Amino acid sequence: MKRVTLKDVSERAGVSTAAVSYVLNGREGKVSPETVDKVHSAVKELNYIPDFSARSLANNKSKLIGVVIPQTEDQSQLLLQNPFYSELVCGIEGKLRQSGYHMILSGVDKGAGYLDTSMQRNLDGAIIMGIYQESFYEELKKVSMPIVLIDSYINDSYFNVIGLDDEEGGYLAVKHLIDNGHVNIALVTGMIRKDGVIEKRFLGYKRALKEANLFYNADYVFEHSVSYEYGEQAGRIIADKHPEITAVFATSDLVALGVMRGLSEGGRKVPYDVSIIGFDDIFYARMSTPPLTTVKQNITARGAMAAERLLSAIQNAEHRTDQPILMPLELAVRQTVRKL
Amino acid sequence: MKRVTLKDVSERAGVSTAAVSYVLNGREGKVSPETVDKVHSAVKELNYIPDFSARSLANNKSKLIGVVIPQTEDQSQLLLQNPFYSELVCGIEGKLRQSGYHMILSGVDKGAGYLDTSMQRNLDGAIIMGIYQESFYEELKKVSMPIVLIDSYINDSYFNVIGLDDEEGGYLAVKHLIDNGHVNIALVTGMIRKDGVIEKRFLGYKRALKEANLFYNADYVFEHSVSYEYGEQAGRIIADKHPEITAVFATSDLVALGVMRGLSEGGRKVPYDVSIIGFDDIFYARMSTPPLTTVKQNITARGAMAAERLLSAIQNAEHRTDQPILMPLELAVRQTVRKL
DNA sequence: TTGTAGGCGTTATCAG
DNA sequence: CTGATAACGCCTACAA
Numbered sequence: 001m002k003r004v005t006l007k008d009v010s011e012r013a014g015v016s017t018a019a020v021s022y023v024l025n026g027r028e029g030k031v032s033p034e035t036v037d038k039v040h041s042a043v044k045e046l047n048y049i050p051d052f053s054a055r056s057l058a059n060n061k062s063k064l065i066g067v068v069i070p071q072t073e074d075q076s077q078l079l080l081q082n083p084f085y086s087e088l089v090c091g092i093e094g095k096l097r098q099s100g101y102h103m104i105l106s107g108v109d110k111g112a113g114y115l116d117t118s119m120q121r122n123l124d125g126a127i128i129m130g131i132y133q134e135s136f137y138e139e140l141k142k143v144s145m146p147i148v149l150i151d152s153y154i155n156d157s158y159f160n161v162i163g164l165d166d167e168e169g170g171y172l173a174v175k176h177l178i179d180n181g182h183v184n185i186a187l188v189t190g191m192i193r194k195d196g197v198i199e200k201r202f203l204g205y206k207r208a209l210k211e212a213n214l215f216y217n218a219d220y221v222f223e224h225s226v227s228y229e230y231g232e233q234a235g236r237i238i239a240d241k242h243p244e245i246t247a248v249f250a251t252s253d254l255v256a257l258g259v260m261r262g263l264s265e266g267g268r269k270v271p272y273d274v275s276i277i278g279f280d281d282i283f284y285a286r287m288s289t290p291p292l293t294t295v296k297q298n299i300t301a302r303g304a305m306a307a308e309r310l311l312s313a314i315q316n317a318e319h320r321t322d323q324p325i326l327m328p329l330e331l332a333v334r335q336t337v338r339k340l
Numbered sequence: 341m342k343r344v345t346l347k348d349v350s351e352r353a354g355v356s357t358a359a360v361s362y363v364l365n366g367r368e369g370k371v372s373p374e375t376v377d378k379v380h381s382a383v384k385e386l387n388y389i390p391d392f393s394a395r396s397l398a399n400n401k402s403k404l405i406g407v408v409i410p411q412t413e414d415q416s417q418l419l420l421q422n423p424f425y426s427e428l429v430c431g432i433e434g435k436l437r438q439s440g441y442h443m444i445l446s447g448v449d450k451g452a453g454y455l456d457t458s459m460q461r462n463l464d465g466a467i468i469m470g471i472y473q474e475s476f477y478e479e480l481k482k483v484s485m486p487i488v489l490i491d492s493y494i495n496d497s498y499f500n501v502i503g504l505d506d507e508e509g510g511y512l513a514v515k516h517l518i519d520n521g522h523v524n525i526a527l528v529t530g531m532i533r534k535d536g537v538i539e540k541r542f543l544g545y546k547r548a549l550k551e552a553n554l555f556y557n558a559d560y561v562f563e564h565s566v567s568y569e570y571g572e573q574a575g576r577i578i579a580d581k582h583p584e585i586t587a588v589f590a591t592s593d594l595v596a597l598g599v600m601r602g603l604s605e606g607g608r609k610v611p612y613d614v615s616i617i618g619f620d621d622i623f624y625a626r627m628s629t630p631p632l633t634t635v636k637q638n639i640t641a642r643g644a645m646a647a648e649r650l651l652s653a654i655q656n657a658e659h660r661t662d663q664p665i666l667m668p669l670e671l672a673v674r675q676t677v678r679k680l
Numbered sequence: 681t682t683g684t685a686g687g688c689g690t691t692a693t694c695a696g
Numbered sequence: 697c698t699g700a701t702a703a704c705g706c707c708t709a710c711a712a
Binding site: 359370397398 | 681
């Protein structure tokens with residue numbers, strides 16, 4: 001199928017290529033109504049489809065957004081298995097497509113930067129999920145395109161951030177446990193890294209304890225990775241070695257689900273013996289037995305919001321549109337927390 | 341950050357742009373070793389990054405692959421919530437990136453075609469998951485690029501297909517149930533559409549029944565949509581109205597998980613009262629309580645295979661590389677089937 | 681082996 | 697309001 005070009009259209013319509021370009025780009029004020037008509041019908045007849053590569057070359061706009069998500073530990077695969085990211089991606093893609101943009105979804109190789117990709121593809125902007133090393137962000141700034149960060153507390157006004165009050169979320173979760181009479185509350189979590197969301201949730205955990213005059217016991221902190229497997233492992237340990245623990249706050253639903261499994265493998269019933277609360281409210285939270293009580297964020301909406309902010313930054317040709325956004329948070333009380 | 345171009349590199353290296361281009365594209369045979377060196381170091385020094393838009397314009401290769409996944413019923417969001425698709429995407433992305441390609445992940449608007457996107461972006465190929473109306477495929481053929489279909493039984497040698505012996509899978513599942521003494525076996529499934537995978541699984545269900553001289557009862561077929569919600573609904577109905585049913589074959593794990601929930605809401609225990617077997621072996625299958633027995637396909641590997649076949653078709657400049665591939669299938673026996 | 685120049689499809693400038 | 701025409705960055709005959 002031979003490509004129909006602008007020129008073909010202009011010849012067919014009997015006008016210049018410039019006129020066609022104007023019409024196609026909505027600068028109709030610069031062109032007479034009848035020319036507009038002629039162009040439109042020529043486009044129809046020929047079934048003309050513009051070439052974005054050429055467009056990108058000519059005006060540095062690719063209508064392409066880079067979306068980066070973290071990879072598995074062995075660095076080879078996307079972390080899409082974590083529904084948190086897939087739901088985010090859903091929200092992003094919907095909004096982008098509806099606005100005439102496309103998304104290049106990828107992970108980023110360990111160490112390697114994202115600068116290459118963004119330059120190669122002339123990306124109009126990027127949405128970065130997860131947290132990376134400092135140098136990664138420095139590189140990003142060099143490219144000089146609008147960027148939205150999700151799940152990062154990087155304190156740099158260059159970036160747009162669609163955040164969450166993670167500290168408050170952690171606090172809410174643990175307070176709920178305390179309100180239900182729990183005292184010995186474990187924390188199961190991925191690595192607590194500086195400037196990461198987990199650190200904030202951890203801080204919320206501590207605040208709730210302190211407020212209730214409860215002792216913070218480092219032995220009750222199980223810290224390793226954000227995965228079902230680790231949750232399971234931690235759940236086992238709690239079941240086997242910590243009969244005094246009656247409640248667990250997991251900083252991610254995926255981990256919480258694992259803890260539930262580990263606990264029950266260890267012979268302890270949820271919520272009868274041990275209560276548990278998660279974070280995120282992924283799709284699967286309500287599918288577990290019993291359904292998981294958790295701190296709910298509207299993940300898909302957050303993705304859509306990220307896309308929206310990015311697009312508006314792009315249109316206004318500024319990197320940062322506004323103050324960081326904090327998405328709302330609420331408790332989703334289901335059946336894994338028992339009143340003591 | 342001003343763009344470094346081929347020309348900059350050539351000037352820096354003191355050679356022509358052609359020479360640089362040759363070196364960059366591995367046609368080193370056409371160039372003297374010392375030129376090669378000069379170019380390489382100039383590229384390093386200047387930190388040259390090629391512009392894929394320009395490249396695409398010049399030689400019609402974008403290094404861009406379109407990946408299409410189905411949308412939710414209301415047509416607005418990707419079906420990434422179904423882990424089956426996210427795992428597939430993981431497999432695809434990994435392989436693509438490792439080969440220097442990028443992926444544009446998108447849904448396709450209802451009715452609208454994919455021709456526009458593929459032309460606009462000069463896609464080198466596409467991987468299409470799910471099943472669409474005839475006209476969609478016809479359009480695809482017009483673009484004349486290699487295409488890999490996943491989960492389609494379209495009988496057209498134009499397309500590469502990475503399939504599964506779905507009929508055999510359905511047979512295996514139901515035979516397992518029968519071997520465990522079950523006689524009244526329900527089928528819970530999404531819409532049985534012609535040329536879809538579900539139809540084949542359905543056929544396998546019937547074959548297993550027939551082979552065991554069991555009566556096929558249309559009342560035992562619960563057909564609606566591939567979703568957790570529908571599974572739950574069907575599970576409820578089975579619990580309430582069909583005490584005689586002792587086993588369920590769900591044509592997708594997501595549905596199976598829903599059935600389990602519905603059953604237990606209806607007061608029936610899995611597997612004590614009702615056995616259940618799923619299909620796919622998504623990540624969450626082993627996370628349910630009890631862990632789901634299912635027909636296992638290696639989803640990620642299938643995605644990787646799809647990418648691999650596509651790339652090889654692209655490199656050989658042919659649409660179809662080989663015979664359709666059938667990925668292996670096996671029973672993953674866990675704890676939701678009870679021997680009667 | 682190397683360099684020159686034309687073309688890929690658009691956009692944008694700048695005279696008419 | 698319209699129409700040439702020069703970029704945009706790269707590739708590749710073709711010529712030297």
